[in-house]
Amino acid sequence: MRPVIAVSGLRKTYGSGDTAVHALRGVDLDVMPGEYVAIMGASGSGKSTLLNMLGCLDVPTAGEYELDGFPVSELNERQLSLLRNRKIGFIFQSFNLVPRTSALSNVELPLIYAGLRRAARRERALAALEMVGLSDRAKHLPSELSGGQQQRVAVARALVTGPAMLLADEPTGNLDRASTAEVLGVFDRLNALGRTVVVITHEDEVAAHAHRVIRVSDGVIVSDLLAGVA
Ligand code: ADP
Ligand code: MG
Numbered sequence: 037m038r039p040v041i042a043v044s045g046l047r048k049t050y051g052s053g054d055t056a057v058h059a060l061r062g063v064d065l066d067v068m069p070g071e072y073v074a075i076m077g078a079s080g081s082g083k084s085t086l087l088n089m090l091g092c093l094d095v096p097t098a099g100e101y102e103l104d105g106f107p108v109s110e111l112n113e114r115q116l117s118l119l120r121n122r123k124i125g126f127i128f129q130s131f132n133l134v135p136r137t138s139a140l141s142n143v144e145l146p147l148i149y150a151g152l153r154r155a156a157r158r159e160r161a162l163a164a165l166e167m168v169g170l171s172d173r174a175k176h177l178p179s180e181l182s183g184g185q186q187q188r189v190a191v192a193r194a195l196v197t198g199p200a201m202l203l204a205d206e207p208t209g210n211l212d213r214a215s216t217a218e219v220l221g222v223f224d225r226l227n228a229l230g231r232t233v234v235v236i237t238h239e240d241e242v243a244a245h246a247h248r249v250i251r252v253s254d255g256v257i258v259s260d261l262l263a264g265v266a
Contacts, residue, residue, distance in 0.1 A: 038105050040123075040201050040232050041067035041090060046099035048085050048255075059085040060096070061255035067234060069200070072227040074246035075236045082255040083236045087205050090234065092120045104200045121149065125194030127204035131186045133178040139165060139189045140174040146197050164192035168222045184215025191222055201232035208242055220245050 048060040059082045067073055077083050088094040089101065092108055101108040104123050111119060133142050143161040152160070165171055168188040178186050187207060194202055202223075208216040216239075224245055227233050235242060243249050244263075251259045 037068055039066045039102070040069050040071075040104050041065060041234070042100075042102040043090070044100045046086075046089060046101065047097045048082075048089060048094075049097045059255055060089070063099070063252075063255075063257055065250070065257065065260075067201070067232065069232050070227070070230050072223070072233045072245070072247045073235070073250060074243035074248070075234065075250045075252060076238060076243055077252035079238070081252045083238075083252055084205060085255075086252065087203065087236050091124055091126060091203050092116050121146070121197065123200040125191075125197065125199040125202045127187070127190055127194050127202060127207045129206040129209040131178070131183075131190040131210075133186055133189060133193075135178055138175050138177060139170060139181065139192075142178070142189055143192045143196050146193060150197060160196055161192070164196040165189070167195065167226065168192045182215060183211050184218040187211060187215065187219050188222055191219065191226075195226065195231065201234055202226065204233070204235045206237055207235060208237070208239065216241065 043063055043065040046060055046063040050057040050059055063086060075083055075086065089096050092103065103119060106119055108116065108119070134145070140161050143164050144157045147157040147160060162171065162174060165174055168191050170185060170188055170192065173181060173185060178189070181189065208219055211219060220242060223233050223235065235246060237243055247263045249261050249263065250257055
């Protein structure tokens, strides 16, 4: 099996000279299809920087990254944006839904960019909403949904294109306990169905759902453990 994520010697330095910040100082990481990985670390340890690299949202200063077999550093801007759209479903702390637009239309949006016709879009978006347990809220506006439901719509939007992995940055950071449990339940279910899930979090409760916990400190991986292994 080919890794979804294959990273070696990844470095990211912001700025230069005396004021340079070495946010990543040599990260090696492989993630296989079907894994459920939590990336943890204190504030400022480099988690978001790593997510930006894994999500092809920013370019590393050094190192190699293959996303589902594609060498990211060799691609131009257009190829990179295609790869990002095809391979990654992003989920952020702020749900980033389009207001005054139904849950269904929000989930359909990536399929418009992908060039699908209306009937096919609708069918796939409804299936994605069903996966997150929100079939009965398809016509609701984001403002008519709880935080947990809004984030589940965002998860449906992330998975509707059938990406190689879901990449989430503090997905429960804005949620109360009940909503956090809802969203984590959805991640569990998606992973059980074979989806690769990578979650960046500083919450133990979130990490407890993952099967593999990676800890980042000061720009390097300091531990990488399978769940249940002390
Ligand atoms: P985390 O997400 O774990 O809180 P970040 O990846 O956001 O950590 O930040 C890692 C380090 O890089 C921090 O010292 C932060 O101040 C610095 N940093 C992050 N983004 C930038 C940027 N755009 N410019 C300069 N420094 C940055
Ligand atoms: Mg961060």
